[in-house]
Every structure is written in structure tokens, then in C-alpha cells.
Amino acid sequence: MPTTFWLSLALLVVLALVFVLQPVVFHRHRTPVANRRMQNLNTYRSRLKELEQERDEGMLDESAFETLRDELELSMLQDVGPEEARDPEPRREGRRLLAVMTVLLCLLIPLGAFYLYGEFGSRQALAEFRSMQEMRSGEVTQQDIEGMVEGLRQRLDNDPNNPQGWSMLARSYMQLERHEAAAEAYKGLARALEETGEGEPASAWGLRAQALFVANQGQVTSGVEAAIEQARKRNPDEINALSIMGIKAFRAGDFRQAVEHWERILEVAPDHPQADSIRQGVAAAYSELGEPVPSGVLSDD
Template sequence: MTIFWLLAAALIVVTMAGLLPPLLRASRAPQRADTDTAADLYRGQLDELEADLRAGTVAPEHRREARDEVGRRLLDDAASLEAASPARSSAASRPSPLLAALLLALIPSAAIVLYLHLGNPIALWQAADPDHAHEVTGAPSAAQIEGMVNQLAQRLRSEPDDPEGWVMLARSYAALERPGDAAMAFAKAVTLSPDEPALRADYADVLASVEGGVLNGLALAQIQRALALDPDQPKALALSASAAMERGDTQEALRQWQHLHRLLPPDSQTAARVAANIAQIGTQAAPDKAGPQPLPAEAITGRVRLADQLPRTPAANETVFVYARAAEGPRIPLAVMKRRAGELPFSFTLDDSLAMRPDHRLSGAGRVIVEARISPSGQAMPAEGDLIGSAGPIEAGARDLRIVIDGVVEARPTQLPSASR
């Protein structure tokens, strides 16, 4: 970046060095140039007169008369040139400091403003910069990504009717794990493009992230609207099936999974995951009467209880969320279940049947953290005053965890979209 600005400054200096000196230096035009030219012209006329005399074209008695006429014209032209010379000389020799100062102020400023408006300042960061040395690997830094997202947000403030820009901003916020900001951007994009089913499915997915992975309320409404626009929209079908599993409607979930499976290439990984979900629902619907089924390898079991001393005593009807999330990466739950505080203490089992998304499950995770949280409002998104306890990081498939709810969720500042920080 430093090299770029040095080169830009050098080009500006060279440009100004070519423009300013003529404006600041008094012109020294030769004052005798026009007079000398006139004298040469009339001298040539005298030479022609002498040649005509020698050739006999002009009579000798007319020689003096002709020479006097040439001399008279020369004197008249010389007088005219001398009269015009002072004004011309004054105009040519007068410097223009005001114009020079105006150009000195405008040209560099205009160049910088045009670059900031039309160029891409973020692209100037190079691996040689001290704060961006890790870019030698070719991956953009967090500061670069944040800068580009803020630049896009700033542009959309002046150009709010750009649906593709809002979609890009929403997906950027989602990648930065700012689901609240992503939901606001998706809402604007959906308003501008209300008949795009894929866009509504993405919006529903982000709304579920805001609610901690729970597909209800506005998220479910967006899923239903997407399927009304396109009954074969793959992501909307997967989210609809997950929502059905969440509310315990296994038959609806099975119907949606089977519909989605028919749309997918048979040899794709997504089709294999959907087939596994269908098989899981079939196993739950028809258990082996010979005895209990063995737990899946990824299942996590344990028990939740309240600590002896808590900041407050939860009411019996408050909601208890027990969920597992990846120890590193997005905080979207890999599996989640709900109970009531009045049932504490209780045992739990988390497995792929409780996944919120087909591509985000315990069986595909490494180390996870299991949390139990009591919410007075019943909202899946953590809020100030919720009681919480956790265990981990642990490997998926851990058994007999002990989670003690002994903490409280503190207030957090709300992150809003911003063009600058």
C-alpha cells in the first residue's frame, strides 16, 4: 500500500511540475520578432525591384518612386507593430499565480476523491504490510473482510434499491457470524425481491440462527412462503423437514425428506445425508420390539441439574434448552432439545435426530460443547438473565456428562450494521 501511494504522489508531482512553471514564470517573448519579419519581407521586395530594373521590366525613371513606396509601407507597418507590441508583451509576460494555486489544490484532491469513489482501497493491502503479514498465504485477513463488508454497507446506504447488494451483504454478515445483521440485510433483500424462493430460504436459515437454531415463528413463515413459490426449492424442503422434526411431526418430516431425495442426484453426498435422515425416521417410527436400540455412535448422553446456589430461582414453566455446538466455528446448534425447568434434574440424549439442519449434525462434528440454558421467555437466542451451565469441549459420542446450571448470561451489546468502526 505504501508503494502505491508513493507512486501516486510521484505522478502528481510530475504533473504539477509540468503545469505550474509556465503559469508562475513571466513569458519573455521576443519583442523584435514581428518587426524583423516585416523588414525581411520588404527587403525582399527591394531585391525584386532591382532585378526588374536589370531585366528592363521597370524603367529607370520609376526606380526612385518604387523604392520610396516600399520604404513608406515598411515605416507604416513598423509603427503598427510597435503600437500593438506593449499590450502583447504585457499579456505574454504576466504570471498567473491564482490559476497555479487553484490547479495545485484541485488536481491532487480530485485524483484522490475519484480513486476513493471509483477504485478499491481495500485491494491495496499487501503481504508486506506489518498488520497483514499472514496474507502471504493468499487468504484475506479479518480486517480486509470487515473493511470490504463495511464498504458494501456504506454503498448500500446511498444505493438502497440494489437487491443483489443486500444479498451479498447478508451473506457476508452470516460468514462473519453476525446473524442479527444478516437477518436485517436479508429482510431488505426480500422486500426488494419478494418472489425469490431461494432468497426466502436463506432468510429463514439466518432467522433460525438468530433463534439459536430453532425453526419457528418468522423463520417458519419464510419457509412456507418459499415452498409456496417453489415446492421443489431444496433448501426450503430441508428446513421444512427439520422444523417438522423439531415439533415432533415425523410423518411430515419424512414426506419432506422423501420429496427432497427425489430431486437430488442419486450419487451426491447430500442425497446420502437425506437418505440417512429418512432411515433414522423409519427406525424411530418402527422400533425393534426385541429390546432397546443401541445409541448411535455420535450420541451424547448426560444429566442436567441446578446448582445449590443460583442468582435467581427459575419458575417451573421456564424453558430449558440442552444443545451441542461445535467448539470452533459457527455457534449454530448441532442438536437441540427442550424441556421444562420443573422437570430438573433430568437425563438427556443428543444425536443426529435432533439436528436443525441436514448439513450441520453431530456425526460430522469434531469436538463440541454441550450447554444447558434456562430461558424465562422461551426464546432460543440467549438473553440477559438466562441461567446457563456447560461441559466440554468433548468428543461427539461422549456418555454420562454432568452439566450443572450455575451461571447467568450477562448483557451483551447489540451489533448493528455499520459502514465504519
């Protein structure tokens, strides 16, 4: 993947850590326990002096003084005693533990996600992408290409419902002129499309018919006919099937049938890359029939 993607991802992780750790690291501490104890003790001493002064001035007798003093001491113990029992260290330890756990989770979650995604999600797609890029770079030898294609085929043995992989494998075999192998790859593509519902299986069967047609030096064998049957069962207007059927009809002298097949291609796919060649075939069939070639067949006027 591009370096920019990883840098952006790392930045997002850092930002997430900042937001998560900020309330933990920069948590405003409450008034320390020692300060609260000192404040309570000072309040106690001040109030005790006031009681002693009132006793000395005769405003309180000894009995009332002792009662109020006991109440003050009890109040002081309630305020100071429990706080003394609270150790600030466990709370600091708890905050440190929370900070450590938060950091670990923030690191382990994205790392775990990367691992699982790489292990089960994108490993196949990434390998295929790299293989395609290497083959397109022109910096590899024929032996390297064949090795990568064989590696892709082996991966598809473990992941048969991978339409992208089968499509790449079939195209690679066609480029290597291994047409029989390409035909088998197109068969795998058709089955994968049937299983996943991600595309049109008819096209895969039509491409298999084309690969077998080329592999047999342009002969319409039983294998070619079987592939055409599978393609037209799913789509009667599958282009590769119509093209081969037109060739077969033309060779058999059934020029009318050839015209029908080829003209149908021009109707359903007027922008077909081989449209000019198909028009020439239509014109040749009309010539064999002794009929004038309709206007527009050989030109767009």
C-alpha cells in the first residue's frame, strides 16, 4: 500500500491515543489527603480554643464544656479518621494501571486489526495486486511471470470462490498463449461467479469457448460447443458465443445464419472492440448470398 496510507493511519492512531490518555494523564488531582487532614485539625484546634475561652470566661460550666469537647472530638474523628485510613498510593497506582492498560489497548487493537486483516482479509487480494503490478512493470523475466502465475493458481486451489483471482489467472494464461489452461481458468471463474453472485457467469463461459476455440486452431470442437451452450443458457446474446457461432455457420455455408449471429453482436454491443471485423464478416456473408450489403454495415454513415 502507499506510504501515505500508512502515515495517515499512524497519525489517526496517535490522535486516538491523545484523546484517550488526556483525561488519565492530565487528570486534575483532588486536594491531597494530607492537606484535608491539616485543615480539619486546624478547624478542630480553633474550635477547641473557643470552647476553652468560653469556659474560662464562665460562659460554660465544666460539664457543658466536656460535652461540647467530646462532640467536637467525635466530629473531628469522623472527618479526619476515615481519611487517614485512605492511602493515596493505591489511587495513584490505580491511575498508573489505567494509563498502562489504555496504552496497551490502543496499541494492541490496531495491531490486531492489521494482523487479522492481513491474515484473513486482504492477503489474497494483496498478493494478486502485487503479481499484476510486477507483470505490468516489464522488469520481470518470462520465467518470473510463469512462477507468479503458478503461485496464483496454487492460491486459488485454497480459495476457489475468488472471481478476481480466476480472471487474472485466465488473462495471464492467454498472454502466455497457454490457451487450454486459460480455458480451465475461465471455467473456474464461471463457477466462482455462480457461487458468489458477483458477476455474469455467461461471459466467463463465452470466454472459455473462445480460449478453447483458439487452442484448437480455430476448430469448433465439442468442448467449444459445450461452453457455448453454457453461455447461451445464461445469456442468449453472449458475444463470444455469437461470434464463434457466426464463424461456424459461415464455414458451413449457412451465410444467412452467420449474418444473424454477427448482426446481433452489433445490435447488443455496437462499441465492441472487434466491431469493424464483425462488419466485414457481415459484408462477406451478404456477398456470398448475392445480396447487396446494407448501408451502414461497413461505415457509420
